[in-house]
Amino acid sequence: MERESMDYDVVVVGAGPAGLSAAISLRQLAKEKEIEITVCVLEKGSEIGAHIVSGAVFETRALDELEPDWKQKGAPLNTPVTRDEMHVYTSDKGGIKIPNLFVPKPMHNSGNYIVSLSNICRWLGEQAEALGVDIFPGFAAADVLYHEEGSVKGVTTGDMGRAVDGSEKAGFEPGMELHAKYTLFAEGCRGHLGKQLIEKFSLDAVSDTQHYGLGLKELWDIDPQKYEPGLVVHAAGWPLSESGSSGGAFLYHTEDNQVAVGLIVDLNYTNPNLSPYDEFQRLKHHPRIAKYLEGGKRVSYGARAITKGGLNSLPKMSMPGALLIGCDAGTLNFAKIKGSHTAMKSGMIAAETIVSAFESGDEGGSELVAYVENFKDSWVFEELHTSRNFGSALHKWGVWIGGAWNFIEHNIMAAKLPITLRDRKPDHKQIAAASESKPIGYPAPDGKLSFDKLSSVFLSNTNHEEDQPCHLILKDDAVPITTNLALYDAPEQRYCPVGVYEIVEQKGEPKLQINAQNCVHCKTCDIKDPTQNIVWVVPEGTGGPNYPNM
Numbered sequence: 001m002e003r004e005s006m007d008y009d010v011v012v013v014g015a016g017p018a019g020l021s022a023a024i025s026l027r028q029l030a031k032e033k034e035i036e037i038t039v040c041v042l043e044k045g046s047e048i049g050a051h052i053v054s055g056a057v058f059e060t061r062a063l064d065e066l067e068p069d070w071k072q073k074g075a076p077l078n079t080p081v082t083r084d085e086m087h088v089y090t091s092d093k094g095g096i097k098i099p100n101l102f103v104p105k106p107m108h109n110s111g112n113y114i115v116s117l118s119n120i121c122r123w124l125g126e127q128a129e130a131l132g133v134d135i136f137p138g139f140a141a142a143d144v145l146y147h148e149e150g151s152v153k154g155v156t157t158g159d160m161g162r163a164v165d166g167s168e169k170a171g172f173e174p175g176m177e178l179h180a181k182y183t184l185f186a187e188g189c190r191g192h193l194g195k196q197l198i199e200k201f202s203l204d205a206v207s208d209t210q211h212y213g214l215g216l217k218e219l220w221d222i223d224p225q226k227y228e229p230g231l232v233v234h235a236a237g238w239p240l241s242e243s244g245s246s247g248g249a250f251l252y253h254t255e256d257n258q259v260a261v262g263l264i265v266d267l268n269y270t271n272p273n274l275s276p277y278d279e280f281q282r283l284k285h286h287p288r289i290a291k292y293l294e295g296g297k298r299v300s301y302g303a304r305a306i307t308k309g310g311l312n313s314l315p316k317m318s319m320p321g322a323l324l325i326g327c328d329a330g331t332l333n334f335a336k337i338k339g340s341h342t343a344m345k346s347g348m349i350a351a352e353t354i355v356s357a358f359e360s361g362d363e364g365g366s367e368l369v370a371y372v373e374n375f376k377d378s379w380v381f382e383e384l385h386t387s388r389n390f391g392s393a394l395h396k397w398g399v400w401i402g403g404a405w406n407f408i409e410h411n412i413m414a415a416k417l418p419i420t421l422r423d424r425k426p427d428h429k430q431i432a433a434a435s436e437s438k439p440i441g442y443p444a445p446d447g448k449l450s451f452d453k454l455s456s457v458f459l460s461n462t463n464h465e466e467d468q469p470c471h472l473i474l475k476d477d478a479v480p481i482t483t484n485l486a487l488y489d490a491p492e493q494r495y496c497p498v499g500v501y502e503i504v505e506q507k508g509e510p511k512l513q514i515n516a517q518n519c520v521h522c523k524t525c526d527i528k529d530p531t532q533n534i535v536w537v538v539p540e541g542t543g544g545p546n547y548p549n550m
Helices: 017-033 061-066 117-130 192-200 276-283 287-293 340-359 370-376 379-386 390-412 453-459 479-488 524-528
Strands: 005-013 039-043 083-089 095-098 134-137 141-146 152-157 160-162 168-173 177-185 212-221 231-237 247-253 258-266 297-307 322-324 472-474 501-506 509-514 534-536
Touching: 005 017, 005 152, 017 039, 017 061, 017 117, 017 340, 061 340, 117 134, 141 177, 141 192, 177 192, 177 340, 192 322, 212 276, 212 524, 231 287, 231 390, 247 287, 258 276, 258 287, 297 453, 297 524, 340 370, 340 379, 370 379, 479 509, 524 534
Parallel strands: 005 039, 005 177, 039 134, 083 231, 177 322
Antiparallel strands: 083 095, 141 152, 152 177, 160 168, 212 258, 212 297, 231 247, 247 258, 472 534, 501 509
8 A cells, every 4th residue: 555645844753842842943933034834743642742751840941942921821830949959868768968059050940840741742732733833643753764865855654553463454554654855853762763863874973872761750649738839859879879770869849739759760770680660669668758758649650761871972963854853862961850941942953953954945855064063052062061971970980979079060160170071881781690680679569659560550541552563673582581581680571660571481481571562662671671682663653651741
């Protein structure tokens, strides 16, 4: 069956902060310059925001530029930060509260807002549609299209209605081709098309390896007497310190007597027995977290990988016919633990570059080298440059020494140290053999503060059409048993935060079972698999989580 095609000036893959900001800016600039630019946005979730999960403390710098009257337009930024706390947990009960004076400046949150990023994206989608952007939720970009000379031509959406064996079911609909003069890839962290483009065009040839964290988050309704709107709590140390791992916890008092609680686990951890999900469940029993949650009710759960390598890990972001923007490239500022404002600005810079090219008579397919210069001239680059050592310092020296380095660099030296710390070992190569690693025993969930994975999947509203090809592909079916199980005790059973991977016995032999129905599209398996044998590709559109307020 022949595919239908549609032509646009610009196709945007992903309706997150970067993609929507690019689409809005394109239409704003087109109106300002009185030229016509057609724009469409593809979103694999069932609706805009369905797949968006983030802490989130939001800095408005990019939004102030994109939509200066966002308050009048009803943007869902309703809880300004009122107070910051920073802790280092030294044990399952103890901890030290760090005076604000000694907290690195980028981690201060005065002037920011506690938000639901999924709701901000829904609002941005409304602004984009009002400007004439075509938005197609439920359509997953499955493949990149190329012109004969090699430039990016656009994307193909995934087929709908294929059975698990690849055959066409009743009602089968082939994917559609979307052709564009320029395509913007804004898929978020570890975008599966972005990953292909980085490899095809060697975009990471001169950058350091990318680094990642896994963020796990829950929303809780809590006792109104324990609720302090605008309170931001961050913590490092226990429980991850027990295994020599790193990361950090957060607890944000958001709207309507709710708190967002979560844990970010750096995916450079070495012990294959570590389970990020179970570390998160342990965290909630720490007295400084539990005091807010006890007597409350958990209402939502989600997980997503975070691109955190920063400036040193940024790939080249331009290629013929396309740009990588936002977390598809890795623009998150890890020192601030924020990436929404930088992602938005990267999309706005992309829009400005494209409009300028069109004005000069560009007909598409070129490599927009001006984007690189425009990006370097922006405040995004300045932010990422001043924060370039933050994550590397913590990776090299841990919470205390790394934290001291970051305090000195940012609070005393004003981020002007003429030194760049390098962190070049990929996360998946950091894992050690099970025989060399300490076993980790996790307590059973109590059903009050801690919970099992299946009940958490239920709260994420995750669903996939069951009879469809598996979107978690093994390059070699034998590797999970011959290498991963034999050497690392099958760490995919533990690093997946929703129980997708299980080792089961079949005819007396161990076998990897993939429960793709549970997948929340966090991408951790694609990142952390020590053999890089697991490849995440898009399932049918609308599949995955449906986050209402994350």
